[in-house]
Amino acid sequence: MYTAAMRKPSESRVLTTDNVHADRRFGVEHGGVHKPIHTSVQYSFDRTEDLIGAFQGTLQGAYQYARQGTPTTAALEAKITALEAGIGTVCFATGMGSIAASLLTLLRAGDHLIASRYIFGNSNSLLGTVEGLGVAVDKVDACSVAAVAAAIRPETRMVFVETIANPRTQVADLAGIGALCRERGLIFVVDNTITSPALFRPGTVGASLVINSLTKTIAGHGNALGGAVTDTGQYDWSLCPNIFPAYRKGDPRGWGLTQIRKKGLRDMGGTLSADQAHRISVGSETLSLRVKQTSATALGLARWLERHPKICAVHYPFLESHAEHERATQLFAAGSWLFGFELHDPSSMIAVLNRLTLPIKATGLGDTRTLIIPVAPTIFWEAGAEARAAMGIAEGLVRVSVGLEDEADLIADFEQALA
Numbered sequence: 001m002y003t004a005a006m007r008k009p010s011e012s013r014v015l016t017t018d019n020v021h022a023d024r025r026f027g028v029e030h031g032g033v034h035k036p037i038h039t040s041v042q043y044s045f046d047r048t049e050d051l052i053g054a055f056q057g058t059l060q061g062a063y064q065y066a067r068q069g070t071p072t073t074a075a076l077e078a079k080i081t082a083l084e085a086g087i088g089t090v091c092f093a094t095g096m097g098s099i100a101a102s103l104l105t106l107l108r109a110g111d112h113l114i115a116s117r118y119i120f121g122n123s124n125s126l127l128g129t130v131e132g133l134g135v136a137v138d139k140v141d142a143c144s145v146a147a148v149a150a151a152i153r154p155e156t157r158m159v160f161v162e163t164i165a166n167p168r169t170q171v172a173d174l175a176g177i178g179a180l181c182r183e184r185g186l187i188f189v190v191d192n193t194i195t196s197p198a199l200f201r202p203g204t205v206g207a208s209l210v211i212n213s214l215t216k217t218i219a220g221h222g223n224a225l226g227g228a229v230t231d232t233g234q235y236d237w238s239l240c241p242n243i244f245p246a247y248r249k250g251d252p253r254g255w256g257l258t259q260i261r262k263k264g265l266r267d268m269g270g271t272l273s274a275d276q277a278h279r280i281s282v283g284s285e286t287l288s289l290r291v292k293q294t295s296a297t298a299l300g301l302a303r304w305l306e307r308h309p310k311i312c313a314v315h316y317p318f319l320e321s322h323a324e325h326e327r328a329t330q331l332f333a334a335g336s337w338l339f340g341f342e343l344h345d346p347s348s349m350i351a352v353l354n355r356l357t358l359p360i361k362a363t364g365l366g367d368t369r370t371l372i373i374p375v376a377p378t379i380f381w382e383a384g385a386e387a388r389a390a391m392g393i394a395e396g397l398v399r400v401s402v403g404l405e406d407e408a409d410l411i412a413d414f415e416q417a418l419a
């Protein structure tokens with residue numbers, strides 16, 4: 001019997017064949033082909049010794065209390081681990097749950113965190129929380145490894161970046177920062193939400209931990225919330241003084257995730273429910289097909305909009321005009337389903353959006369339907385004009401999350417709305 005671990009991650013088999021057969025690798029229950037939704041909160045043991053073993057970690061594969069995981073969430077974790085070619089994954093109730101747990105459980109007061117200046121608004125807001133707890137935070141232009149290198153201090157513990165930044169699509173110097181972090185012994189955390197393992201595996205550039213908001217690309221249907229943090233096995237956790245003594249046991253490669261599970265799930269409680277894990281798992285089966293299709297449509301639509309006389313800018317990494325085009329085409333299998341555009345006349349933006357009939361005016365990303373939102377007055381409103389300018393977000397920026405509609409239908413709709 002094959003296992004995903006026997007395959008090279010570059011093989012598309014991991015994304016497709018292995019993915020749809022993943023649940024069967026654990027043995028089917030009652031012949032069910034899907035992993036069942038295990039709703040039990042408690043897990044029982046016939047022998048008291050086994051109950052004790054479950055608590056002391058000597059009984060392998062035992063569940064004790066569903067806040068720390070269930071067979072359903074464990075099956076999803078194994079799937080994400082295989083997709084990212086990592087050594088383990090912990091799932092959370094949301095993408096933000098996975099980012100918050102990673103930062104709050106691995107950093108301590110007095111540490112220094114270097115974050116990309118170009119990140120998702122709620123992650124940016126979380127940096128303020130982390131700062132309030134005594135962690136110094138520097139936000140730098142992560143498109144340049146030199147900017148990251150210049151910010152390193154003796155107390156620097158971690159670097160946090162996104163692959164393709166939501167919403168302005170800047171592409172961090174992932175390979176350069178990965179090499180720098182390895183050289184300096186820093187934990188390199190990469191939010192892979194927009195690209196997903198279908199387009200890019202951050203482990204290939206030396207990421208220590210990979211974040212995925214499962215809500216978006218991986219679940220893909222706008223009907224489930226979830227997040228995951230995957231350890232690539234590349235960081236030596238014995239270098240990290242923040243690992244609690246209780247978790248400094250066995251192979252150091254497992255220490256980081258043990259702490260994230262114990263502190264992040266058990267103590268903080270942002271647990272993914274079995275129902276949501278099931279939906280995410282089923283959604284993930286079409287990940288590769290969806291991302292191929294939506295990336296092709298996004299490129300076609302972005303090219304069309306770029307030539308339109310009423311559009312002054314289109315931000316999409318696979319357009320030749322994008323500042324990090326070359327880097328993006330080297331790193332990613334395609335440009336993703338996310339792009340942004342700006343109108344020559346920003347005062348016409350609301351009317352143009354109102355004339356569109358297919359793109360749905362809604363927040364959120366990575367649905368089967370195209371979603372559209374003006375960025376500055378909505379998701380980046382709380383951040384304020386100064387923060388928006390620092391993140392390269394123009395007041396007239398419109399974000400588009402491309403769905404599965406036919407490209408010709410989307411182009412026709414934009415054509416009438418812009419006329």
Ligand SMILES: *Cc1c(COP(=O)(O)O)cnc(C)c1O
Pocket residue numbers: 094095096097120123162166191193194213214215216225226227365
């Ligand atoms: C949406 C998003 C998140 C947060 O995910 P949720 O599941 O909504 O909590 C994190 N990072 C990026 C890049 C996102 O787009």
